[in-house]
Amino acid sequence: MDAEVRKRFGEGRAASYIDALANVPLDRFGMALVTRDGTVHEVGDSREGFSIQSISKVHTVTMALDAIGDALWERVDREPSGDPFNSLIQLEYEKGIPRNPFMNAGALVVADVLLSAHERPEQVLLEFMRARSGSTDVGGDEVVARSERESGFRNIATANFIRSFGNIHNDVDAVLDFYFLQCSLKMDCVQLARSMQFLACGGYCGMSGKQVVSAQMSTRINSLMMTAGTYDAAGDFAYYVGLPAKSGVGGGIVAVVPHVMSLCVWYPGLDGKGNSQLGKYALHRFTQLTGLSVF
Ligand code: GLN
Numbered sequence: 001m002d003a004e005v006r007k008r009f010g011e012g013r014a015a016s017y018i019d020a021l022a023n024v025p026l027d028r029f030g031m032a033l034v035t036r037d038g039t040v041h042e043v044g045d046s047r048e049g050f051s052i053q054s055i056s057k058v059h060t061v062t063m064a065l066d067a068i069g070d071a072l073w074e075r076v077d078r079e080p081s082g083d084p085f086n087s088l089i090q091l092e093y094e095k096g097i098p099r100n101p102f103m104n105a106g107a108l109v110v111a112d113v114l115l116s117a118h119e120r121p122e123q124v125l126l127e128f129m130r131a132r133s134g135s136t137d138v139g140g141d142e143v144v145a146r147s148e149r150e151s152g153f154r155n156i157a158t159a160n161f162i163r164s165f166g167n168i169h170n171d172v173d174a175v176l177d178f179y180f181l182q183c184s185l186k187m188d189c190v191q192l193a194r195s196m197q198f199l200a201c202g203g204y205c206g207m208s209g210k211q212v213v214s215a216q217m218s219t220r221i222n223s224l225m226m227t228a229g230t231y232d233a234a235g236d237f238a239y240y241v242g243l244p245a246k247s248g249v250g251g252g253i254v255a256v257v258p259h260v261m262s263l264c265v266w267y268p269g270l271d272g273k274g275n276s277q278l279g280k281y282a283l284h285r286f287t288q289l290t291g292l293s294v295f
Contacts, residue, residue, distance in 0.1 A: 233271075
């Protein structure tokens, strides 16, 4: 992204907890949208792969809801947290039930559900991502996954803390390995926008011709993104963007205009809450110019 634009809107800072994210240059910017009929419109670095990080939580919660349905809500809540994505604070007084599936704590429980539901959960995740994005080459980045583990003290603590309440049923290390793999997946804006298309089409994925979840469930996944997809900035996102969205610390943000299109924007500099600084502005301008906010 142009230095002038970065100066004007604030360039943020790339995530610094692992080198693979810290070293991504801030001159990158890409955006892609996929309409209901599969037409792609894209701009900038929309075909450059990046670390999808927490965006993967949309896909894993979809898989968990498909596997065990509403029973998931006995293990994870559906409330916005108002706390940072990696916060542990509510876990103690809520007895190991994370506030929502998009905080790290919630995603770890979702990962645990998938480990119980599938014999080869990693393979099932990769197949899901490949089918949704229409790209057979989607995979994890081993260097990222390894550094996530090496620096993942807080996630390791979170998983063990939840385990102490009995809300993780599988081996904690296996749950963490799955979580670090999902964070390490590398995809580009076009692939990610495509992977979200089913949420713009009442649960139907045009890439694979498959009904992934019911129309009602896709509405509900969108509502989860609206209330918790951007963590303690979800109120701000609803206010300025007005679309269900999910961010990741790799600088990607996916968003859905229900019944119309899915989008992905990528800019690696983050704001103080871990959301892409210029990605946020791009989505704000998008709904401002098109009038496509759900409100
Ligand atoms: N790997 C990051 C973590 O677990 C993912 C967080 C994010 O993208 N918000 O802390």
